[in-house]
Every structure is written in C-alpha cells, then in structure tokens.
Amino acid sequence: MSGVLVDTSVWIAYFRGDEQERVAVDALAYLISGDEAVVNDVILTELVPFMSIRGEHDCINALTALHSPKLDIDWNGLRALQEACLRAGINKVGIPDLIIVQQAIALDMPIFSLDRHFPLISGCTDLQLWPPAARTKRKAKTIKGENK
Numbered sequence: 001m002s003g004v005l006v007d008t009s010v011w012i013a014y015f016r017g018d019e020q021e022r023v024a025v026d027a028l029a030y031l032i033s034g035d036e037a038v039v040n041d042v043i044l045t046e047l048v049p050f051m052s053i054r055g056e057h058d059c060i061n062a063l064t065a066l067h068s069p070k071l072d073i074d075w076n077g078l079r080a081l082q083e084a085c086l087r088a089g090i091n092k093v094g095i096p097d098l099i100i101v102q103q104a105i106a107l108d109m110p111i112f113s114l115d116r117h118f119p120l121i122s123g124c125t126d127l128q129l130w131p132p133a134a135r136t137k138r139k140a141k142t143i144k145g146e147n148k
Contacts, residue, residue, distance in 0.1 A: 002036065002109075003036045003037070003109060004031055004036055004038060004110050004130045005038045005039070005043075005100065005104050005107075005110070005111045005112070006031065006037050006043070006111075006113075007043065007097075007100065007111055007112060007113035008043050008046040008047055009113050009115050010024055010028050010112050010113060010114055011028075011039075011047055011063070012047075013025055013114060014028045014029075015056075015059060021114060024112075024114055027112070027131070028112070031112070037067075038066060038067045038068070038069065038109065039066050039067075040068055040069060040071055040100065040103055041068065041071055042099050043100065044063060044064065044068065047063060048063065051063075069103065069107060071099065071103060072103075073099060073102065077102060078098055081098055081101060081125065082098055084125060085120075087124075088123070088124040090117060092117075093121065097115070097117065097118075101118070101125065101127055104128070105125060105127055109128070110128035110129055110132070111128070111129055112129070112130040
C-alpha cells in the first residue's frame with residue numbers, strides 16, 4: 001500500500017492555514033494533490049466531531065473521501081510497543097497515537113506528523129516518517145530486539 005498516514009496535528013495546521021507551519025501545510029497540499037494523503041479511523045475520530053460542531057461539512061467530506069485503511073489492532077503488540085517506548089524513555093504517548101504507529105508499521109507506511117514523540121518512536125521501532133529526514137536516531141532496543 002502506498003501513501004502517507006497524515007496525523008491529526010498536520011491536518012489541524014492545514015485547516016487553520018497555520019503560517020508557523022507553512023512547510024507542513026505545503027507538504028500536505030503536495031500529498032493531497034498526488035492522492036497520497038491517508039487517514040484512519042483514529043485520526044478521523046480526533047478531527048470530525050470538532051469540524052461537525054463548527055459546521056465544516058466540506059472539510060469532513062474531503063477527509064472521509066481519502067483512503068482510510070481498516071484498523072486491525074493487535075492489543076498484545078500495542079502493549080509491546082508501549083513498553084518499547086517506555087524503555088526508550090518515551091513517556092506520555094497516548095493509546096490513539098500508539099494505534100496509529102502500530103498501523104503505520106504494519107502497513108509499511110510512513111507517518112507525517114508535527115508531534116514530537118513520533119520521531120522519538122521511530123528511533124526505537126520500525127516506524128517510518130515522512131518526510132524521511134524527520135527520523136530521529138536513538139540508541140534503544142526496538143520491539144524486535146535490534147539496535148538502531
């Protein structure tokens with residue numbers, strides 16, 4: 001499967017037209033124009049209720065029209081992922097973000113996010129980031145037991 005899983009933080013910057021995040025906004029526009037922006041039910045659930053309250057139905061329709069792979073949560077794997085993060089000193093990562101990471105790894109799909117913990121997580125797992133230069137190397141064991 002091709003595409004880039006676009007996290008909530010990037011969508012918020014995009015819909016706000018956030019000038020401080022102009023590079024991210026332009027990058028997302030590039031992904032959208034190339035039909036490569038992907039969402040999932042976690043990301044939609046974080047965005048759609050607020051948009052609905054604000055009457056932003058065109059934005060909701062655009063988001064829900066994007067490719068959205070079905071979530072297949074492996075709860076044992078999710079616990080192992082959380083443990084790998086904790087062992088690497090990466091704390092306070094919510095379950096929704098861990099589900100997003102798990103899906104991205106399972107689909108071999110990079111994540112595009114403005115959140116600081118995703119680059120940290122990529123240093124101790126097989127998570128890929130978009131753009132690729134966003135990856136942070138950390139000396140930590142991966143959930144597969146390899147050092148990166």
